[in-house]
Amino acid sequence: MTPGHLEPGNAAGAGRGASEAGGADGGGDAGGVGDAEAIAAKLLIAGGFGVGKTTLVGSVSEVPPLRTEEAITSASAGVDDLTGVESKVSTTVALDFGRITISPELILYLFGTPGQDRFWFMWDELAEGAIGAVVLADPRRLETSFPAVDFFERRGVPFIVGVNCFDGAHKYTAEEVRHALDVAPNVPLMLCDARQRASAKDVLITLVEHVMYQYDLAHSTL
Numbered sequence: 001m002t003p004g005h006l007e008p009g010n011a012a013g014a015g016r017g018a019s020e021a022g023g024a025d026g027g028g029d030a031g032g033v034g035d036a037e038a039i040a041a042k043l044l045i046a047g048g049f050g051v052g053k054t055t056l057v058g059s060v061s062e063v064p065p066l067r068t069e070e071a072i073t074s075a076s077a078g079v080d081d082l083t084g085v086e087s088k089v090s091t092t093v094a095l096d097f098g099r100i101t102i103s104p105e106l107i108l109y110l111f112g113t114p115g116q117d118r119f120w121f122m123w124d125e126l127a128e129g130a131i132g133a134v135v136l137a138d139p140r141r142l143e144t145s146f147p148a149v150d151f152f153e154r155r156g157v158p159f160i161v162g163v164n165c166f167d168g169a170h171k172y173t174a175e176e177v178r179h180a181l182d183v184a185p186n187v188p189l190m191l192c193d194a195r196q197r198a199s200a201k202d203v204l205i206t207l208v209e210h211v212m213y214q215y216d217l218a219h220s221t222l
């Protein structure tokens with residue numbers, strides 16, 4: 001696959017689309033919280049292969065993140081597109097799971113989605129009960145995050161975009177990335193560093209605020 005380019009209109013023109021996602025939308029909670037005062041919310045961390053999902057869950061989680069990773073073996077050679085992620089030696093085959101307490105009232109449960117197309121069948125189940133999602137994007141390979149954007153748009157699941165600032169990646173403005181990814185103006189889009197706890201936490205808080213705002217809009221009587 002050719003790495004994505006960010007000239008206005010170019011990557012967007014490559015087209016998001018294709019993958020179908022059916023079924024009901026999210027809602028509800030993740031359940032299973034000991035503290036009756038706290039609300040538990042399930043969030044998804046999505047995006048293409050190697051965009052930093054496992055890294056983000058690991059940097060914010062207050063519990064050792066549960067990971068299901070597997071060495072990339074010759075078995076996946078030619079199957080997983082490693083363009084731009086040459087140093088990657090392991091890949092998430094099922095999911096990442098982490099937890100972060102935002103306040104005594106709010107605990108977030110994070111589920112990282114598997115990035116490879118061949119695990120697409122898991123997304124419907126993972127999205128069950130999720131109140132929102134972060135779509136991480138690697139500015140060098142934006143097209144790998146198109147399917148995730150499509151998935152949440154189609155299901156009506158609120159999402160934001162986190163542009164993970166890899167070293168050596170060309171610097172683009174948020175507006176250039178928004179245009180290339182073709183996300184609506186009301187979808188928050190922010191630059192982040194998945195390795196930094198504060199940055200990753202900012203992304204999650206932005207998502208929670210966005211979800212609450214969307215909820216208010218939907219329930220507004222005006």
Ligand SMILES: Nc1nc2c(ncn2[C@@H]2O[C@H](COP(=O)(O)OP(=O)(O)O)[C@@H](O)[C@H]2O)c(=O)[nH]1
Binds near residue numbers: 194
């Ligand atoms: N330079 C840089 N590397 C990153 C960043 N986030 C993740 N990485 C690296 O990129 C690779 C892929 O990240 P990973 O979290 O496994 O991607 P995933 O496939 O989306 O789970 C790993 O080697 C990470 O250490 C970042 O913000 N900057």
Ligand SMILES: [Mg+2]
Binds near residue numbers: 112
């Ligand atoms: Mg991963």
